[in-house]
Amino acid sequence: MYHTPDQQATTHVTIERATLLSFETIRLEVIAEYESIPVQIEQNGRPVTYVVLEERSTETGTIERDIRLARPVTLESVYTVFHPGHKTIVVVPREIVQTNEFERRYAYDGPLGLLFGINVIDVFVWSPVAFSIWVTVHDEDTHREIERFRMMRGTRGVWHAEVPKGYEGLLYRLHVKTPVETNDIVDPYAKAVSLNGEFGVLVDVEAEITKHVEPVLRPPLRKATDAVIYELHIRDFTSHPASTSRLNGLYGSIVETGIRTTGNKSAGLDYLKELGVTHLQLLPVHDFGSVDELTRMPYNWGYDPIHWFALEGSYASNPSTPTTRVLEYARMVNELHKTGMRVVVDVVMNHVFIREQSSLEALVPYYYFRYEHDGTVANGTGVGNDTASERYMMRRMIVDCITYFATTYQVDGFRFDLMGIHDVETMNQVRMSLDKVDRSILIYGEGWDLATPLGPSLKASSHNAAHMPRIGHFNDMMRDALKGSSFNERERGFVSGNEWREWELRECITGAVQIPNVTVGRFPSPQYTINYVEAHDNYTTFDKLLLACEDTDETTRLRMQRLATAIVITSQGVPFLHAGQEFGRTKQGVENSYNSPDRINHFDWDLRDSRATEVEYVKTLLKLRRRHTCFRYDTRQKVVEQFKFLPSPPGVIAYELTASHSYDAWQRVRVYLNGTFEQVTFQAEGDWNVYVQGDKASLTPIVRNPSQIQVESLSMTIIAC
Numbered sequence: 134m135y136h137t138p139d140q141q142a143t144t145h146v147t148i149e150r151a152t153l154l155s156f157e158t159i160r161l162e163v164i165a166e167y168e169s170i171p172v173q174i175e176q177n178g179r180p181v182t183y184v185v186l187e188e189r190s191t192e193t194g195t196i197e198r199d200i201r202l203a204r205p206v207t208l209e210s211v212y213t214v215f216h217p218g219h220k221t222i223v224v225v226p227r228e229i230v231q232t233n234e235f236e237r238r239y240a241y242d243g244p245l246g247l248l249f250g251i252n253v254i255d256v257f258v259w260s261p262v263a264f265s266i267w268v269t270v271h272d273e274d275t276h277r278e279i280e281r282f283r284m285m286r287g288t289r290g291v292w293h294a295e296v297p298k299g300y301e302g303l304l305y306r307l308h309v310k311t312p313v314e315t316n317d318i319v320d321p322y323a324k325a326v327s328l329n330g331e332f333g334v335l336v337d338v339e340a341e342i343t344k345h346v347e348p349v350l351r352p353p354l355r356k357a358t359d360a361v362i363y364e365l366h367i368r369d370f371t372s373h374p375a376s377t378s379r380l381n382g383l384y385g386s387i388v389e390t391g392i393r394t395t396g397n398k399s400a401g402l403d404y405l406k407e408l409g410v411t412h413l414q415l416l417p418v419h420d421f422g423s424v425d426e427l428t429r430m431p432y433n434w435g436y437d438p439i440h441w442f443a444l445e446g447s448y449a450s451n452p453s454t455p456t457t458r459v460l461e462y463a464r465m466v467n468e469l470h471k472t473g474m475r476v477v478v479d480v481v482m483n484h485v486f487i488r489e490q491s492s493l494e495a496l497v498p499y500y501y502f503r504y505e506h507d508g509t510v511a512n513g514t515g516v517g518n519d520t521a522s523e524r525y526m527m528r529r530m531i532v533d534c535i536t537y538f539a540t541t542y543q544v545d546g547f548r549f550d551l552m553g554i555h556d557v558e559t560m561n562q563v564r565m566s567l568d569k570v571d572r573s574i575l576i577y578g579e580g581w582d583l584a585t586p587l588g589p590s591l592k593a594s595s596h597n598a599a600h601m602p603r604i605g606h607f608n609d610m611m612r613d614a615l616k617g618s619s620f621n622e623r624e625r626g627f628v629s630g631n632e633w634r635e636w637e638l639r640e641c642i643t644g645a646v647q648i649p650n651v652t653v654g655r656f657p658s659p660q661y662t663i664n665y666v667e668a669h670d671n672y673t674t675f676d677k678l679l680l681a682c683e684d685t686d687e688t689t690r691l692r693m694q695r696l697a698t699a700i701v702i703t704s705q706g707v708p709f710l711h712a713g714q715e716f717g718r719t720k721q722g723v724e725n726s727y728n729s730p731d732r733i734n735h736f737d738w739d740l741r742d743s744r745a746t747e748v749e750y751v752k753t754l755l756k757l758r759r760r761h762t763c764f765r766y767d768t769r770q771k772v773v774e775q776f777k778f779l780p781s782p783p784g785v786i787a788y789e790l791t792a793s794h795s796y797d798a799w800q801r802v803r804v805y806l807n808g809t810f811e812q813v814t815f816q817a818e819g820d821w822n823v824y825v826q827g828d829k830a831s832l833t834p835i836v837r838n839p840s841q842i843q844v845e846s847l848s849m850t851i852i853a854c
Contacts, residue, residue: 145219145220146164146219146220147163147164147167147170147215147216147219147220148161148162148163148164148167148172148214148215148216148219148220148222149162149163149164149195150162150222150225151214151222151223151224151225152224152225152226152227152228152229153206153212153224153225153226153227153228153229154199154228154229155228155229155232155234156205156206156229156234157201157202157205157206158186158199158200158201158202159174159183159199159200159202159212159214159224160197160198160199160200160228161197161198161199161200161214162191162195162196162197162198163195163196163197163198164195164196165190165194165195165196167216167219168196170216172198172200172214172215172216173214173215173216173217174200174202174212174213174214174224175212175213175214176206176210176211176212177210177211181202181203181204181212182202182203183200183201183202183203184200184201184203185198185199185200186199186200186201187199206229208226208261208262208290209286211223211264211312212224223312224312225312225313225498225499226262226312226498226499227498227499228499230261230262230497230498230499230500231499231500231504231521231524235261236524236525238261238289239261239289239290240289240525240526241259241289241290241291241526241529242529243257243289243291244257245257245258245259245291245322245533246320246322246323246324246442247320247322247323247324247335247337249298249301249337249340250298251298252297252298253295253296253297253298254295254296254297254298254300254301254335255293255294255295255296256268256282256284256293256294256295256296256305256320257291257292257293257322258284258291258292258293258307258320258322258496259290259291259292259496259497259526260290260292260309260311260496260497261289261290261497262290262311262312262497262498263286263292263309263310263311263496263497264310264311264312265283265284265308265309265310266284266292266294266307266308266309266310267281267282267283267284267294267307267308268281268282268284268294268296268305268306268307268308269281269305269306269307269308269317270282270296270300270303270304270305270335271303271304271305271306271332272303272304273302273303273304273327276304276331276332279300279303280300281308282294282295282296296335300335301335301336301337302334302335302336303334303335304327304332304333304334304335305320305332305333305334305335306318306319306320306332306333307319307320307492307496309495309496311495311496311497311498312498313498314495316495318492318495318496319331319332319333319439319440319492320333320492321440321441321442321492321493321496321530322442322530322533323440323442323443324336324338324442324443324537324541325338325443325455325456325459326420326440326443326446326455327453327455328426328427328446328452328453329425329426329427329446329452330420330422330439330440330443330446333443334455336455336456338456338459338541339541341456341459341460342459342460342463342541342542345460345463346460346463346464346467347467348467348543349467349470349471349543350470351470351475351543351545351571351573352411352470352473352474352475352545353573354411354475354545354573354575355573356660356765356767357575357603357605357660357707357767358659358660358705358706358707358765358766358767359411359759359765360411360412360475360546360575360707360708361409361410361411361412361702361707361708361710361755361758362410362411362412362414362477362546362663362707362708362709362710363405363408363410363412363413363414363710363712364414364416364668364669364709364710364711364712365387365413365414365415365416365712365736366415366416366434366669366712366734367382367383367384367386367387367415367416367418367448368382368429368432368447368448368731368734369712369731369734369735369736370386370387370401370712370736371386371401371736372731372734372735372736373731373735373736373737373738373739375394375395375737375738375739376400376736376738377392377393377394377395377400378392378400378401379392380450382429382447382448383448383449383450383461384448384449384458384461384462384464384465385450385461385464385465386401387401387402387413387415387465387469388401388402388464388465388468388469388472389401389402390402390403391403394738394739394741394742395738395739395742396739396742396743396745398741398742398745400738400741402468402469402472404741405472405474406472406473406474407752408715408748408751408752408755409752409755409756409759410474410710410755411473411474411475412474412475412476412477412545412546412575413469413474413475413476413477414477414479414546414548414709415476415477415478415479416434416435416479416669417434417435417436417438417445417479417481417550418435418444418445418448418462418478418479419435419438419439419440419441419443419444419445419480419481420438420439420440420441420443420444420445420446421433421435421436421437421438421439421445421481421486422437422438422439422486422487423435423437423486423728424445424447425447426445426446426447426449426452427452427453429447431728431730432728432729432730432731432734433727433728434669434726434727434728435481436481436516436550436727437486437516438481438482438484438485438486439485439486439491441482441530441534442534442537444458444459444462445458446458448461448462449461462542463542466542466543466544467543470543475545475546475575476544476545476546477544477545477546477547477548477575478538478544478546478547478548479548479550480534480535480547480548480549480550480578481550482520482522482530482531482534482549482550482555483514483519483520483522483549483550483551483552483554483555484514484516484517484518484519484520484551484554485518485520487517488502488510488517488518497526500521500524500526500527501520501521501524501526501527502518502519502520502521503518503519503520503521503523503585503586503587504586505586506586511585511586512584512585513551513553513554513583513584513585514551514554514583514585519554519585520554522554522555522556522559523556523558523559523587523591528556528558528559528562531555531559531563532559532562532563532566535547535563535566535567536566536567536570539567539570539571539574540570544574545571545573545574545575546574546575546576546577547563547567547574547575547576547577547578548577548578549576549577549578549579549593550578550579551578551579551581551583552578552579552580552581552593552594552606553579553580553581553582553583553585553592553593553594553595554583554585554592554593555592555593556587556591556592556593557590557591557592557593557597557600557601558591559593560576560578560593560601560604561600561601561602561604563576564576564601564602564603564604575605575707576603576604576605577604577605577606577607577663577707578593578604578605578606578607579606579607580593580594580595580596580597580598580606580607581594581595581609582594582595582596595655595656598655598656598657598661599656599657603660604661605660605661605662605663605707606656606661606662606663607663607665607668607709608641608645608655608662608663608664608665608706610637610640610641610645610655611637611638611641611642611645611662611664611665611666611701611704612665612666612667613626613634613637614626614627614634614637614638614640614641615627615628615634615638615666615674615697615700615701616628616629616666616667616674616677616678616681616697617629617631617634617677617681619671619672622672622677622680622681622724623680623681624681625681625682626681626697627784627806627808628693628694628696628697628700628808628847629678629681629682629693629808630682630784630808630809630810630847631808632783632784632808632809634808635783635784635786635808638700638786638806639652639778639786640652640653640654640655641662641664641704641706642700642703642704642705642786642788642806643659643704643705643772643776644656644658644659644661644662644704644705644706644766644769644772645659645661645662645706646658646659646705646769646772646773647769648772648773648776649773651778654769657769658767658768658769659705659706659707659766659767659768659769659772660706660707660767661706662705662706662707663706663707663709664701664704664706664707664708664709665701665708665709665710665711666697666698666700666701666714667711667714668709668711669711669726670725671724671725672720672722672724673711673713673714673717673718673719673720674693674694674697674698674714674717675690675691675694675717675718675719676719676720676721676722676723676724678690678693678694679719679722680722689847690717691717691744691747692828692846692847692848693847694714694717694747695747695750695828695848696806696807696808696847696848696849698710698714698715698751698754699750699754699825699830699849700806700849702751702754702755702758702764703754703757703758703764703804703849703851705764705765705766705772705776708758710751712736713736713737713740713741715747715748715751716737716740716741716744716745716747716748717740717744717747718736718737718740719737719740720733720734721733746828749830750828750829750830753830753831753832754825754830756832757824757825757830757832757851760798760832761792761797761798761799761802761853762792762793762794762797763775763790763791763792763793763797763799763802764790765793766793771793775790775791775793776788776789776790777789777790779803781805781813782813783809784807784808784809785805785806785807785808785809785813785844786805786806786808787803787804787805787806787815788803788804789801789802789803789804790802790803790804798853799853799854800854801853801854802851802852802853803821803842803851803852803853804849804850804851805842805844805849805850805851805852806849807844807845807846807847807848807849807850808847809846809847810846810847811846812843812844812845812846813844814841814842814843814844815841815842815844816840816841816842817838817839817840817841817842817852819854820838820854821838821839821842821852821853821854822834822835822836822837822838822852822853822854823835823836823837823839823842823850823851823852824851824852824853825849825850825851826843826844826845826848826850826851827845827848827850828848830851
């Protein structure tokens with residue numbers, strides 16, 4: 134008798150679970166009272182012979198039985214198990230999809246997603262375990278299904294269908310049936326999606342951009358340490374009540390020119406240009422799930438991705454028209470390139486919004502996500518799932534997505550969220566694929582050592598930086614040395630008078646490289662360290678100082694803030710600034726503002742006005758960094774040869790730098806960092822000019838040929854000759 138998956142002679146369950154461990158082995162979990170009754174196995178309704186390999190009792194009282202089939206399984210077939218007269222169970226290909234043999238048989242390098250021909254649109258989808266897949270085409274207004282096209286299974290698990298070109302511009306989904314369940318999903322390779330990502334769109338994104346956006350060459354970048362990264366949330370930039378933007382919260386607002394603050398100072402793109410940053414890192418623009426694109430509510434940072442190849446619609450002027458977000462984002466990148474600024478994508482591919490609802494889980498259950506040894510979903514990300522970058526097709530998807538953004542949208546850098554969840558080989562393949570596009574494209578990320586089931590040597594963590602050439606890492610040692618631990622709100626750092634943090638800061642200002650008998654070193658060269666004191670995560674520096682130094686006044690805390698920012702800008706490595714850090718941004722004491730309202734997250738343009746001197750200080754420091762080669766060494770050897778610590782009292786760091794080129798106006802430079810509450814004095818010992826002192830930074834000397842060098846409390850002094 135043929136038992137289909139939907140048939141059962143009784144509702145009584147005698148087999149709780151049946152999964153494929155390999156291409157020869159099935160694991161059953163049998164109710165104990167049916168232990169002695171032989172289990173029958175069928176392949177597409179035909180009996181299959183087998184032998185029992187092993188049997189054991191579980192903690193729950195069931196019998197776990199491993200059996201070997203007479204012939205290897207084929208994933209194109211339906212395998213069922215049952216006790217005669219009882220419920221039929223479909224054998225689920227769970228553990229098998231995580232085996233090396235599965236990868237060997239089904240790793241696929243051909244096309245995926247949509248390919249647009251003259252008369253047809255080719256659709257390619259990868260799912261070795263699917264029983265059937267249909268492409269369903271829907272009306273763009275009513276969402277009613279118009280037509281469906283059966284996909285045909287090809288080699289190595291790929292499915293293919295041809296959709297007539299006449300359907301171009303309409304919506305589409307995939308109707309997928311696997312041994313686990315049947316779902317209607319959005320193609321994970323969809324490059325354009327409808328409102329709130331409910332459907333993919335049959336549109337040639339590359340052709341649309343080529344037709345409507347004139348490409349601009351990337352601004353030049355000779356080496357990573359020439360970069361200055363500025364992290365900004367699109368909505369924050371214009372959500373403050375004082376913003377005069379006409380494009381509040383939209384992609385276009387980032388490149389809006391000619392707007393002013395209420396104090397008649399630069400705002401919008403003009404402000405970013407004047408500040409002097411080279412790379413604009415925008416918080417996630419992948420299509421994410423927490424915001425209704427139509428109402429643009431509630432607020433969210435966007436670290437809950439749904440569709441990686443498609444863009445978020447809440448930043449588009451018309452989220453209901455799929456190509457609007459595509460063209461507005463492309464134009465934004467283009468305009469930033471025209472101003473000499475590069476763009477960085479915040480890559481959130483370490484997890485998905487809701488695993489159970491993801492297209493990946495529907496297409497190939499149990500493949501794209503990482504699991505603990507006990508079978509539970511890995512949660513090193515802390516949000517319920519970790520993607521399994523070590524698996525061939527997940528790794529391929531990451532590389533494909535990054536390469537797509539680098540070529541189609543011409544973005545210039547990629548910041549990997551929770552990069553330590555990914556594996557070393559994946560990050561190296563990303564680097565290699567981008568080198569074929571442009572070697573100057575930056576890659577960096579959060580190399581935290583997270584609790585995900587990968588071996589320590591496999592994780593893309595900072596500990597393995599030397600095994601990932603030309604990939605940067607956020608330097609959390611510098612962050613905590615400057616302002617105190619992010620996990621202890623009351624702890625002070627170097628800039629707030631904690632002399633015990635001095636040794637850590639000495640390690641970091643060298644570019645975190647090893648100098649014989651001086652520093653231990655963390656990275657192979659200064660190009661690996663992303664120097665920062667604050668980012669969108671955790672307290673802003675100003676808010677942290679308010680908690681740790683509640684007995685000090687605001688003027689003192691602003692000096693601490695200024696010193697922290699100055700150290701980030703002048704240390705060896707790649708400086709990273711959080712938007713508004715330059716004038717002491719506050720989030721009103723909210724540490725994790727990912728879903729806080731605009732009044733907490735906004736970029737405060739009034740504060741930019743009232744603290745204009747702080748902004749000018751940072752602008753000048755960035756100009757000095759750009760003008761003088763000694764702040765931008767790109768190799769460890771240069772640091773070893775041209776960086777020298779000088780004698781200094783506790784709580785004070787002094788060091789000397791020499792220029793990398795003879796044409797530099799500053800051939801020798803000395804930097805003094807005073808983390809104490811007292812002024813200190815050094816002998817000049819030569820013909821020096823002072824360019825940075827106290828709250829002043831200047832392109833021309835503040836003091837010429839002083840006999841003594843004054844370093845005010847909680848401040849930086851820079852002299853040069």
